[in-house]
Amino acid sequence: MTPIGNDNAFEIYDQLPDAVFMVGAGNRITYASAACEDIFGYVPGELVGVSLLDLVMPEEQDRTLREARSVVSSGARVGFENRYLHKQGNAVHVSWSARWLQAQQLRIGVARDVTALRCNAPSTVESLLAKANLAPHEKKVLRLLLTDATEKQIADQLGLAVSTTHSYVSAIFRKFGVRGRAGLMSLWLKSLKIDAHL
Secondary structure: OOOOOOHHHHHHHOOOOOEEEEEOHHHEEEEEOOHHHHHHOOOHHHHOOOEHHHHEOHHHHHHHHHHHHHHHHHOEEEEEEEEEEOOOOOEEEEEEEEEEEOOOOEEEEEEEEOHHHHHHHHHHHHHHHHOOOOOHHHHHHHHHHOOOOOHHHHHHHHOOOHHHHHHHHHHHHHHHOOOOHHHHHHHHHHHHHHHHHO
């Protein structure tokens, strides 16, 4: 079954290193690309017809369902992260970009495996936190700045006004001596490399 597009499009999806999913009614997977096997351990055919929520770690299912509803109501989302259970039983950290396709009544999502980054993240984030005197909310904002979340998404997640979040972000950049998010990410990636060599 090809829910949208043509067979050539699906051949292209299968070349991507990130997994592509199409999810229909009842959160059931109608399409999964070849990268699903590398990321989740399942060949695509094993996933078609399965509820996407059944693959999510139990403690994150409610949050993931709320996110799916948000994609349907808002139309698109970038940077949502959650954890899935690999076929072998280990947790896989995934960062999602998703869009609601109204005409087809499908969510299309691209899943990137960020497990290596997230598993090393606590120590490197703590290394960054130790380098600057951050207020409690600044620490929370910093952790989210190291994801793909926009400032508005960070504000929503923390229950803050966008203007307040922007003030925290500006203070964080100032305290780390960087001009923007790219500079902050560069510091974080340097911390990852240093930790990897220790």
